Amino acid sequence: MSSKKEVCLSGTGVTKVFGFGSKKTVAVNNIDFQFHSGELVSIVGESGSGKTTLIKMLLGLTSVTNGDIFFMGEKRDISSHRKKKEYWKGIQAIFQDPFSSYNIFSKIDSVLLDCIHMRGGRRLPREKKLKMMREACSFVNLKFDEMTNKYPFELSGGQMQRLMIARIFLLKPKILLADEPTSMIDACSRATILDMLLKLRDEINMMIIFITHDMGLAYYVSDTVYIMEKGKFVEHGNADEVVLAPKADYTKKLLSDVPKIHEPWDFRKSGKS
Amino acid sequence: MNKTILEVNGLSTKYITRFREDVYAVRNVSFKVEEGHSLGIAGESGCGKSTLALSLMGYYFAPLHYISGDIIINGKNISGLKPDQVRKNVLGTEIAYIPQAAMNALNPTRKVIRFIEDVMYAHGSKMSKKEIYDLARERFEILNLPADTLHKFSVELSGGMKQRTVIAISTILSPKVLIADEPSSALDVSSQKMVIKMLHDLMDLGFIKAMLFITHELPLLYNVTDDIMVMYAGQIVEKGSKDQMIFDPIHPYSKGLMGSILVPEDGTRNIKLTAIPGTPPNLKNPPTGCSFAERCKYATSRCKVYDVEYTELEGGRGSRCLKPEHELRGLYDDGKVDFSNE
Numbered sequence: 001m002s003s004k005k006e007v008c009l010s011g012t013g014v015t016k017v018f019g020f021g022s023k024k025t026v027a028v029n030n031i032d033f034q035f036h037s038g039e040l041v042s043i044v045g046e047s048g049s050g051k052t053t054l055i056k057m058l059l060g061l062t063s064v065t066n067g068d069i070f071f072m073g074e075k076r077d078i079s080s081h082r083k084k085k086e087y088w089k090g091i092q093a094i095f096q097d098p099f100s101s102y103n104i105f106s107k108i109d110s111v112l113l114d115c116i117h118m119r120g121g122r123r124l125p126r127e128k129k130l131k132m133m134r135e136a137c138s139f140v141n142l143k144f145d146e147m148t149n150k151y152p153f154e155l156s157g158g159q160m161q162r163l164m165i166a167r168i169f170l171l172k173p174k175i176l177l178a179d180e181p182t183s184m185i186d187a188c189s190r191a192t193i194l195d196m197l198l199k200l201r202d203e204i205n206m207m208i209i210f211i212t213h214d215m216g217l218a219y220y221v222s223d224t225v226y227i228m229e230k231g232k233f234v235e236h237g238n239a240d241e242v243v244l245a246p247k248a249d250y251t252k253k254l255l256s257d258v259p260k261i262h263e264p265w266d267f268r269k270s271g272k273s
Numbered sequence: 274m275n276k277t278i279l280e281v282n283g284l285s286t287k288y289i290t291r292f293r294e295d296v297y298a299v300r301n302v303s304f305k306v307e308e309g310h311s312l313g314i315a316g317e318s319g320c321g322k323s324t325l326a327l328s329l330m331g332y333y334f335a336p337l338h339y340i341s342g343d344i345i346i347n348g349k350n351i352s353g354l355k356p357d358q359v360r361k362n363v364l365g366t367e368i369a370y371i372p373q374a375a376m377n378a379l380n381p382t383r384k385v386i387r388f389i390e391d392v393m394y395a396h397g398s399k400m401s402k403k404e405i406y407d408l409a410r411e412r413f414e415i416l417n418l419p420a421d422t423l424h425k426f427s428v429e430l431s432g433g434m435k436q437r438t439v440i441a442i443s444t445i446l447s448p449k450v451l452i453a454d455e456p457s458s459a460l461d462v463s464s465q466k467m468v469i470k471m472l473h474d475l476m477d478l479g480f481i482k483a484m485l486f487i488t489h490e491l492p493l494l495y496n497v498t499d500d501i502m503v504m505y506a507g508q509i510v511e512k513g514s515k516d517q518m519i520f521d522p523i524h525p526y527s528k529g530l531m532g533s534i535l536v537p538e539d540g541t542r543n544i545k546l547t548a549i550p551g552t553p554p555n556l557k558n559p560p561t562g563c564s565f566a567e568r569c570k571y572a573t574s575r576c577k578v579y580d581v582e583y584t585e586l587e588g589g590r591g592s593r594c595l596k597p598e599h600e601l602r603g604l605y606d607d608g609k610v611d612f613s614n615e
Contacts, residue, residue: 046461046462046463047432047461141550156552157318185318186317186318186489187317187489187490187491187530187533187534188317188529188530188533188548188549189548190533190535190546191532191533191546191547191548192548194546195546195548213461213462214462214535215462215537216492216534216535216536216537216541217535218537219535219536219537219541219542220535220541220542220546239542240542243537244539253463254462254463255537257462257463257465257466258462258492258536258537259490259492259493259495259496259536260492260496260536260537260538261491261492261495261519261534261536261538262536262538263538264495264496265466265469265496
């Protein structure tokens with residue numbers, strides 16, 4: 001974890017409004033944030049709280065209605081496709097559904113080769129590229145020799161998500177946006193994916209923004225937790241502070257709805273055996 | 274001793290693929306659920322949880338086929354019945370099934386009350402529409418669902434509401450057993466809690482006598498059911514009460530599974546999560562010996578050769594491992610089970 005607290009990504013008054021007039025929906029409502037490099041931030045909220053809209057704005061996939069986003073201290077400029085591509089070298093994402101994240105027509109080799117090319121390795125000799133791909137695959141415990149000449153849809157969900165992490169390993173972005181990367185895979189592979197993300201963060205010192213609705217997961221992985229309700233951050237701070245001593249009512253409600261193992265829910269009336 | 278509501282003896286079912294290959298998805302499963310009790314089934318994806326749920330209904334359609342075993346609900350054996358009889362006499366009245374995407378089952382062009390009428394008339398009810406409406410209204414009110422839901426179309430309801438409506442519809446005939454197959458995993462935590470509360474209410478009010486709850490989320494299972502059963506490769510590997518299973522598992526596989534629990538509680542941040550390497554065996558050719566031997570850290574050469582029987586321990590527990598209980602406990606004493614160094 002980095003000792004220097006350099007601001008990596010920040011925003012002032014970021015707002016997103018869908019629709020006009022009476023159909024107006026404010027998805028993200030005038031929020032300010034400052035994320036530091038090397039930090040692991042979680043954004044927790046229910047469905048419909050605007051988490052995914054925020055992520056799309058950060059990635060530049062949807063326009064920002066109002067407000068500014070600053071990347072590495074400078075105002076973000078993604079007005080042309082070329083500038084967008086340049087921006088994406090520094091910011092990458094892993095999405096919830098690994099099955100629809102890949103282009104079904106490209107093989108695993110070309111998925112990984114694209115990443116090498118994007119980093120400016122287009123002129124490298126083939127052996128060098130193969131070595132890089134092999135290294136990336138072994139980082140996520142995939143065997144490259146079994147992967148080559150296969151299509152992503154031939155893999156299982158957990159393997160696909162690991163391949164996604166291998167891509168990130170090759171791209172070495174400054175920021176990774178992870179939009180519920182473990183919600184479609186079962187608890188056992190979840191541990192593997194999380195361990196790999198944490199290992200990768202230490203390796204290339206990137207910042208991870210974790211989007212989730214699972215408080216347990218957020219508490220386990222993150223340094224800082226932001227709680228989002230109806231397009232606003234209602235609470236933020238150190239993970240221990242927010243989860244163990246919540247201040248906002250919404251956080252308390254969210255925490256009481258999460259199944260726990262040391263203080264079980266009490267629905268049952270007495271007299272049941 | 275409570276009355277046994279659901280009893281399963283040596284149930285085996287298989288899938289026949291279009292290449293005429295047999296996939297043995299449920300292998301020799303036996304268990305009992307008593308009246309007023311709920312049983313949770315946990316396991317990785319592909320371990321046969323959902324196939325077991327489908328098999329328990331006794332309603333087999335291709336590619337799922339029945340091999341052997343008995344399913345006894347409230348003293349009545351339903352395993353030998355024809356599909357038509359099952360549909361008329363078992364589904365809805367004896368057993369009800371709620372799949373994960375149950376909310377998609379509602380036809381968007383019909384009102385909720387029509388589905389309830391359908392269910393009643395399909396089971397030979399002679400009630401008038403007015404009587405059915407009164408019954409449905411009463412039931413919805415008991416279950417804390419607004420009664421005007423009955424006059425709504427499914428598109429007007431939110432995800433959690435839809436799921437609860439479907440549960441209310443499928444239990445309208447008060448089935449003995451309710452099988453809930455991941456009923457809340459598509460919902461967020463607040464709606465999930467409401468769905469779970471409703472299932473509890475159904476049990477408490479006696480509309481259902483026993484419940485099977487399937488999920489891979491262990492903290493949730495701990496909050497919902499009385500007993501937990503862990504499945505692996507189509508077999509039961511361990512069964513016990515929820516406290517025994519979560520805090521004191523015996524079988525190496527359950528031990529590994531319990532090491533992947535994430536909860537927002539003090540002290541859970543510094544625990545290292547365990548991940549079991551490898552993938553479950555291919556059930557086209559189930560391995561000889563213990564199915565878990567290949568991924569088990571403690572496996573010996575004996576494990577891969579000898580078939581392992583499910584052994585009952587005291588207090589209703591049971592586990593499927595060659596090593597006796599005290600030996601396994603000795604293995605865990607060196608700290609946390611860690612599969613990751615392999």
